[in-house]
Amino acid sequence: RSARSQRAAGAARTPRGGAAGARPPAALRSQAAGAMNEYEYIYMKKRRDFGRYCNFDDVEPKIIGEVQEDLTRGDMYIEQTVNSVTMHNIPDFSEHSVNTARVQTKSRAMLHMEGGWPKEVDFTEPSDTMKWRKRVEKDPSFTAAVKQLCKNTVPCIEQNQTIDLFEHYFQCEEPEHLPENVTLKTIAVYKDPAEEKRSVTKIAWHPEGPTKLVGSYSNLRFQRMSDEMPTASFIWDVNERNVPLTELRSPSPLITCQYNMKNWDVLLGGCYAGQLNLYDLRQSCSPVGRTAVEASHYDPVYDVSWLGGKTGTECVSVASDGQLLFWDTRKLTEWADQCILTDGSRDEPRKTVGGTALEWMMEAGATKFLLGTEHGLPMLVNRRAKKAPEIGTWFGHEDRGGYGRHFGPVCCVRRNPTNPKFFLSVGDWCAKVWMEELKGPMLQTPSYPAFLTAAEWSPTRAGLFFLTRGDGRLDLWDYFYRMNEVSMSVKVQDCALTSMRINPAFTGGGGGSLLAVGSTNGMITLMQLCDGLVQPGPNEKNLIGQMFDRENKREKNLEAIKKQAAGAKGKETAEKAAVAIDQEQYQAREKAFFADVGMTGDDLGTTLGGVQAGG
Numbered sequence: 001r002s003a004r005s006q007r008a009a010g011a012a013r014t015p016r017g018g019a020a021g022a023r024p025p026a027a028l029r030s031q032a033a034g035a036m037n038e039y040e041y042i043y044m045k046k047r048r049d050f051g052r053y054c055n056f057d058d059v060e061p062k063i064i065g066e067v068q069e070d071l072t073r074g075d076m077y078i079e080q081t082v083n084s085v086t087m088h089n090i091p092d093f094s095e096h097s098v099n100t101a102r103v104q105t106k107s108r109a110m111l112h113m114e115g116g117w118p119k120e121v122d123f124t125e126p127s128d129t130m131k132w133r134k135r136v137e138k139d140p141s142f143t144a145a146v147k148q149l150c151k152n153t154v155p156c157i158e159q160n161q162t163i164d165l166f167e168h169y170f171q172c173e174e175p176e177h178l179p180e181n182v183t184l185k186t187i188a189v190y191k192d193p194a195e196e197k198r199s200v201t202k203i204a205w206h207p208e209g210p211t212k213l214v215g216s217y218s219n220l221r222f223q224r225m226s227d228e229m230p231t232a233s234f235i236w237d238v239n240e241r242n243v244p245l246t247e248l249r250s251p252s253p254l255i256t257c258q259y260n261m262k263n264w265d266v267l268l269g270g271c272y273a274g275q276l277n278l279y280d281l282r283q284s285c286s287p288v289g290r291t292a293v294e295a296s297h298y299d300p301v302y303d304v305s306w307l308g309g310k311t312g313t314e315c316v317s318v319a320s321d322g323q324l325l326f327w328d329t330r331k332l333t334e335w336a337d338q339c340i341l342t343d344g345s346r347d348e349p350r351k352t353v354g355g356t357a358l359e360w361m362m363e364a365g366a367t368k369f370l371l372g373t374e375h376g377l378p379m380l381v382n383r384r385a386k387k388a389p390e391i392g393t394w395f396g397h398e399d400r401g402g403y404g405r406h407f408g409p410v411c412c413v414r415r416n417p418t419n420p421k422f423f424l425s426v427g428d429w430c431a432k433v434w435m436e437e438l439k440g441p442m443l444q445t446p447s448y449p450a451f452l453t454a455a456e457w458s459p460t461r462a463g464l465f466f467l468t469r470g471d472g473r474l475d476l477w478d479y480f481y482r483m484n485e486v487s488m489s490v491k492v493q494d495c496a497l498t499s500m501r502i503n504p505a506f507t508g509g510g511g512g513s514l515l516a517v518g519s520t521n522g523m524i525t526l527m528q529l530c531d532g533l534v535q536p537g538p539n540e541k542n543l544i545g546q547m548f549d550r551e552n553k554r555e556k557n558l559e560a561i562k563k564q565a566a567g568a569k570g571k572e573t574a575e576k577a578a579v580a581i582d583q584e585q586y587q588a589r590e591k592a593f594f595a596d597v598g599m600t601g602d603d604l605g606t607t608l609g610g611v612q613a614g615g
Contacts, residue, residue: 182476184490184515185528188241192217192522194230200518202256202303203501207264210503210514211238212245215524218253218272220300225253225272233257233269238514238526249286250277256303262312268329270301270317278329291332297321303358308366318371320354324381324389339381339389341373344397353377357425359413364420372410378425378434395434395441402439404432412455417505418462418541422548426452431467431477435552438559442551445477445486454500460512461536462544468497474517476533479547480540492527493519 117123121132136142192198198217206212214235219225233254234244248254252273260266267279269287274297278289297319307314313329314336326337342350357372364370369381369389377396383389396405406427415423421436429448432441450471458464463479472495476488499518505511513534515527 182478182488182532183530184474184476184488184533185530186492186525187528188238188526190215190236190241190244190524190526193234193244194232194522196226196229197520198229198253198522199498199520200522200524201254201499203499203516203518203524204258205501205503205516207259207261207504210511212236213238213501213516213524214248214257214259214267215518216254216257216269217522218255220255229253236524246281247285248277248279255300258304258306260306260312261308266329268304268306268315270304270319272300274298274301274319274321276301276304276315276317276327276332278332289329289332291327292334295334297323297325299354302356305358305360307360308362316358316360316369318355318358320356320374322352322354324355324358324369324371326383326389337383337389339383339391341371341379342391343375344377344379344391344394345399354409356409357411357413359415359423361415361420363417364415370413370415370423372413372425372427374409376406376408376410376427378410378413378423380436393436393439395439397439400439404441404444406432408451411453414455414457414465416457416462416548417459419545419548424455424457424465426455426467428452431455431465435548435555438552438555440555442548442555443483448475450496453496453498456500456502456515458512458533459502459505460534462541463547464533466500466502466515468492468500468517470496472497472519474500474527480537480544490527492517492525493521493523495520 114123117129117132122128192200194217198219200215201218201220202216204214206214212235214233216233217230219229231250231253233248233250235246235248237245248257248267248269250269250271252271252275254269254277255272257267257269260268265281267281269277269279271277275293276291276296277287279285280288297317299319299321301317301319304315304317306312307316307326311328311330315327315329316324317327318324318341322341324339324341325335328336341353341355343353345351354374355371356374359370360368367383369383371379371381373379377394379391379395380393381389382392394400394402396402398405406425408428410425410427413423413425422442423434423436425432425434429451431445431452433443434440435442445467448469450469450473452467452469454468456466458466461478461480463481465477467475467477469475472491472493474490474492474497475486476490478487481487497517497519501516503511503514503516513529515529517525517527519525
C-alpha cells in the first residue's frame, strides 16, 4: 500500500469518540515526512462524518430502452474528411552571411612627361620642337622610314574599311520558315440526331464562307443498314451545334452532297440507291428533282461534283458500278454523257472497275476528271468537245508501265490548289503524291498502323495536307517544314474517322482556318487551326513548286534509266539466242581434246542436244 492509503486505513480504525486526525508520535511523523515529503495530507474529520458503507447486491439485467437498427439512415450522412491546414501571411526570408576577400587599395601619384626628344631640345618650348621636326623631315632617311611603316599599317587600314565590325548580318532579310508550335482546337461538335448510329460519309462547306456545312449520313457496311434507319441528312449552322439548321429528306440515304457554286440554294446529292437528288432550299427540304431509275447508277453514288459551266446546271457523278455519268439538272431523265471505267489491262474485253472518289478543278483543266477506283488505281478521264469521254491515264498500273498502286480502294483524291497537276491519294495504309505526267507515285508517306480514310490539302499553304485514320487520329504533314515525319498528330474521336473537309478560300480572302471531321459515330468535329497552319510562309508557294518539279525530274530520270537497262538486257538476250553451236564441230574438238590428254573410255564428254560427245 501507499503511505496515503495506510494513513486513511489508520484513520478509519480510530475509536468513535476520538479524533480522526490524531497526530502520530514525533519519530513516526519525521520518518513519514522524510519518505513522503510534500505528498503528506492529514484528514481532520471524524469517522461519523465519512458516511455509511456502500452495500452492493447482485440483480438481474433490466432493459431500459431499445433502438432498432436502420441501415437507410447511414445514407443521410457523409463522412467528413479532416484536413489540417496551417496558413500565414508572413513573407519568408532567409539570411546569409558571406565573407568576401578584402581588396587592398593604394594611392599613387603619376607624373607624365613627354619623352623621345633629345636632351638638347626643350620639349616645353614649341619653337624648339618645331625646329627639330623640320630638321628631321629634311633628312633622307626619314622618308624611307615612313614608307616602311606605311607598308605595315596600310593592310590594317584596308581590313578595317572592308569589314564592318558593327554590321548586323541578315538585318534586311526575312527567314524562309521558322518552326513553331502548331495547335488544333476543337470548337464545336455536331451530333447526328438519329438514334441509330450512322457514319458521316461526306462533308461540304457553304460557298459563301465558313457559316454552314452539310453532312451526309449513311451506313456503307454491307447489310448493316436496318429498315428503321433514318435516311435524312442535315445542314448545320456553325454557331448552332444543338439543332440542325435544315433537314434534307431523301427516300434513300445520302452518301454525298455538294453545294452549287453559282446558286447557293441548290444542292446535289448522291443516294445509296444510285439516284441523284436535286434540292432547292427556296422551295422545300425535299428533292425538287430526281434522276430516273433506268438512267441512274445501279450501285451507291460515292461522289458528285458541279461543273463550272455558264449555266451552272452541269454536274458529274461516279459510283461503284463503274460508270462516270454527266448530267444536266434541267433534264434528269437521262444522262448527257457516259464513260465506263475499265482496269486498263491489255486483254480484251477489259474488266469494269468501280469508282469511289472524284475530283474536278477548273484550274487543272475543265475537261480533266480525276478518279479513284476500287482496285487501288487512280485514273484520269478526258472529256473533249464532240467526243466521248475516255480514260487517258491509269496511274500505278503495271501493264501500262506504272507502279505503286494502292492495296485497297482509293478513298479520296485531291489536287494541290497551288499546283493542280500534282494530286494526293489515299487508299490503304499510306498517302501518295502523284503527278499527271508520271505513272508512279512521286512521294509517299510511311505506312500507318491504321487504314487511311480521307485526305485534304490546305487552300492557303502549298505544302500542308491532312490525313484521317481509322483509329480516330488526325495527322498533319507540312512539307515546307520537314518531309521525313508527321508534323502533328491529334486524337479526334475514339472511333474511326470517315471524312474531312477544310473550308475553301472564298471571294474576299480567308479560308483554310476551319476543319470539319466526320466519324463513324455520326459526329462532325469542327476544329480551329492556328495561324501557323493558315498563313503561308515567305516564298512557300515557289519553294514547294520547285520541290515538286525536282522530284518530278528525278522520277523521269529513273524511268529513263530503267528503259535503257531493259533495252540493253533485251539486246543481250537476243544476241545470246542468236549464237548457234555446230554439234559435229563441237564433238570433233572434244574428241581431239581427250585424245591429246590421253583419256579413253565410253563415258567421256558431255551431252549437247541429247547427243553424247565422247571419245
